[in-house]
Amino acid sequence: MKAHYKTFVVTACTLLILGFGLLYSTRKTLNVSAAASGGITGTIKLDGTPPHQKPIDMSKEPNCAKEHASSPVTTETVIVGPKGGLKWVVVYISEGLDAATASQVPPVKPTWDQKGCQYIPHVMALDVNQHFEVSNSDPHSHNIHPLPKPNGANHEWNRSQPPGTPPFDQVWAGEEIAIPVKCNIHPWMHGYMAVVKGPTAVSDDNGSYTISNLPPGNYTVTAWQETYGAQSQKVTVAAGKPATADFTYKAK
Amino acid sequence: MNCLKPIRFAGAILFTAILGAVFAAVFAATASAQDVPDLGPKPHLVIKPMESHIGNVTGHAAAAKSDYRRYCAGCHGDYGDSNGENAVWLDPKPRDFTIATFKCRSTLTGTLPTDEDLFNTIARGLTNSNMPVWSTFTKQQRADLVAYIKIFSPRWEKEKAGEPIKIPAEPPVSMESISHGKALFTKLECWKCHGPHGEGDGPSAATLTDSKDNPIRPYNFAAGKGDSRFKCGDTNQDIYKIFMTGLDGTPMPSFADVIQPNDAWDLVHFLRTLQVNRHSKENEVLSAAHGVIPPYVDKNPPPAAAPPADNKPPGGAN
Numbered sequence: 001m002k003a004h005y006k007t008f009v010v011t012a013c014t015l016l017i018l019g020f021g022l023l024y025s026t027r028k029t030l031n032v033s034a035a036a037s038g039g040i041t042g043t044i045k046l047d048g049t050p051p052h053q054k055p056i057d058m059s060k061e062p063n064c065a066k067e068h069a070s071s072p073v074t075t076e077t078v079i080v081g082p083k084g085g086l087k088w089v090v091v092y093i094s095e096g097l098d099a100a101t102a103s104q105v106p107p108v109k110p111t112w113d114q115k116g117c118q119y120i121p122h123v124m125a126l127d128v129n130q131h132f133e134v135s136n137s138d139p140h141s142h143n144i145h146p147l148p149k150p151n152g153a154n155h156e157w158n159r160s161q162p163p164g165t166p167p168f169d170q171v172w173a174g175e176e177i178a179i180p181v182k183c184n185i186h187p188w189m190h191g192y193m194a195v196v197k198g199p200t201a202v203s204d205d206n207g208s209y210t211i212s213n214l215p216p217g218n219y220t221v222t223a224w225q226e227t228y229g230a231q232s233q234k235v236t237v238a239a240g241k242p243a244t245a246d247f248t249y250k251a252k
Numbered sequence: 253m254n255c256l257k258p259i260r261f262a263g264a265i266l267f268t269a270i271l272g273a274v275f276a277a278v279f280a281a282t283a284s285a286q287d288v289p290d291l292g293p294k295p296h297l298v299i300k301p302m303e304s305h306i307g308n309v310t311g312h313a314a315a316a317k318s319d320y321r322r323y324c325a326g327c328h329g330d331y332g333d334s335n336g337e338n339a340v341w342l343d344p345k346p347r348d349f350t351i352a353t354f355k356c357r358s359t360l361t362g363t364l365p366t367d368e369d370l371f372n373t374i375a376r377g378l379t380n381s382n383m384p385v386w387s388t389f390t391k392q393q394r395a396d397l398v399a400y401i402k403i404f405s406p407r408w409e410k411e412k413a414g415e416p417i418k419i420p421a422e423p424p425v426s427m428e429s430i431s432h433g434k435a436l437f438t439k440l441e442c443w444k445c446h447g448p449h450g451e452g453d454g455p456s457a458a459t460l461t462d463s464k465d466n467p468i469r470p471y472n473f474a475a476g477k478g479d480s481r482f483k484c485g486d487t488n489q490d491i492y493k494i495f496m497t498g499l500d501g502t503p504m505p506s507f508a509d510v511i512q513p514n515d516a517w518d519l520v521h522f523l524r525t526l527q528v529n530r531h532s533k534e535n536e537v538l539s540a541a542h543g544v545i546p547p548y549v550d551k552n553p554p555p556a557a558a559p560p561a562d563n564k565p566p567g568g569a570n
Contacts, residue, residue, distance in 0.1 A: 141441035143503065145503070145505065147463055150352075150353070151352070156463060157362030157500070157506070158500060158502075158503070159361060159506050159508075159509065160505040160510055184445070184461075185445065186456070187460075
């Protein structure tokens with residue numbers, strides 16, 4: 001009985017030590033991976049009164065007019081949240097990326113959806129050669145017509161997507177901020193695809209963004225907004241804790 | 253001596269003022285000289301050694317230099333940028349070769365056309381525009397001009413032309429084919445721009461613009477008499493190509509991913525019936541049936557739900 005008790009205590013202690021050891025080692029490896037990649041976080045604000053966003057008359061597309069009957073959709077050239085945060089701003093690293101980070105293409109495949117005669121999302125950030133899907137959730141046709149700058153790496157195309165057709169896959173071959181996308185059938189539909197190498201982010205309803213997976217270093221971070229354009233600042237990213245870079249646009 | 257001081261002072265001021273005025277005048281002259289358009293010799297145009305291959309004919313850009321300057325530059329411009337001296341008076345605008353976007357292609361949307369595509373466009377001319385028929389040129393002259401067009405955009409050095417789409421043999425014209433084509437015209441919403449009767453008066457027609465933001469009209473199938481033509485050719489194969497590859501630079505999208513090859517022929521047959529004044533096999537079949545297209549009955553209906561009632565053109569097609 002006593003011998004059994006001894007064995008139990010010894011096994012329990014060994015297990016405990018092993019357990020704590022394992023916990024400690026994983027904590028250490030977690031710390032190491034967090035140290036290897038930092039990030040940038042911040043808020044984009046608008047200083048002043050935003051331009052009036054006009055309600056869109058969708059009566060030419062009865063499906064969409066019905067869908068938005070209770071709350072009409074407005075234009076989205078400047079969208080400001082309750083605390084002055086600016087939505088749909090693309091934030092990217094314009095200088096300082098090492099080759100390895102710049103060439104990394106995120107393994108996710110974002111969707112560019114057409115729903116209620118709007119692009120969801122209105123602004124999408126993509127990496128060069130990152131695949132994305134174009135889908136149509138509406139019960140009617142759209143044509144997707146991106147208009148990149150002539151003679152760059154990207155070329156204009158125009159494809160029809162009737163209801164019920166499967167999503168199709170696309171990529172952009174070169175950096176471009178930003179490619180306007182339109183639907184000729186519904187002239188109010190506007191969106192942008194920002195194609196840029198390296199980690200990116202698009203600001204949310206509060207104007208906040210977080211760029212992650214960025215190795216420590218000195219960077220120039222640039223914000224781009226469809227009406228107000230681009231602005232940049234220098235940021236030093238340290239290991240572990242994300243650096244902060246806030247931007248303020250002046251309302252014109 | 254002291255009394256001269258103010259005079260001397262005034263003199264100094266006057267001298268400075270004159271000097272300032274002279275400097276300002278010189279500065280203004282140089283500034284306005286920069287604002288005036290350059291009337292001197294234009295920058296040298298490099299004629300890159302581009303080639304074209306049409307069957308057994310090889311075109312060379314250098315050989316087309318004088319033909320281009322004599323027959324094309326008036327509208328398309330010396331630099332191929334569509335800024336020829338006649339361009340301001342034209343609608344639609346002449347093609348801008350510097351962006352290498354072309355309407356009439358046998359290749360998929362977003363790709364460069366084949367040499368044959370450009371060659372055929374030159375020979376055929378573009379109906380409803382100021383681009384005339386250049387069938388008076390020899391095959392060699394046209395091939396040389398195709399090569400010349402390529403000097404204006406770097407795309408021709410970096411990229412190959414797209415693969416031409418495969419077109420299956422045309423099935424015989426029948427009422428069943430026309431009726432299915434009509435169902436596709438409704439389902440694919442061709443009528444949103446072209447109108448329920450193909451008269452170019454659909455609900456979205458008024459707001460259409462091309463990729464340079466110039467207003468553009470959708471094709472009116474019913475206009476014209478027996479000679480009513482399409483911009484990109486007038487055979488049934490040409491119509492097939494037009495909607496399958498789309499007309500790049502315009503609102504007309506590509507339907508290559510959404511129409512099955514044989515269904516596309518049915519749509520071609522229906523589109524011919526919209527050309528009400530034109531003699532065609534399709535219109536013969538239609539008049540034999542007293543102008544009535546029966547509703548299409550799908551023998552193998554897909555499991556998908558029917559489109560909502562709102563999705564039909566006002567008044568119905570044809």
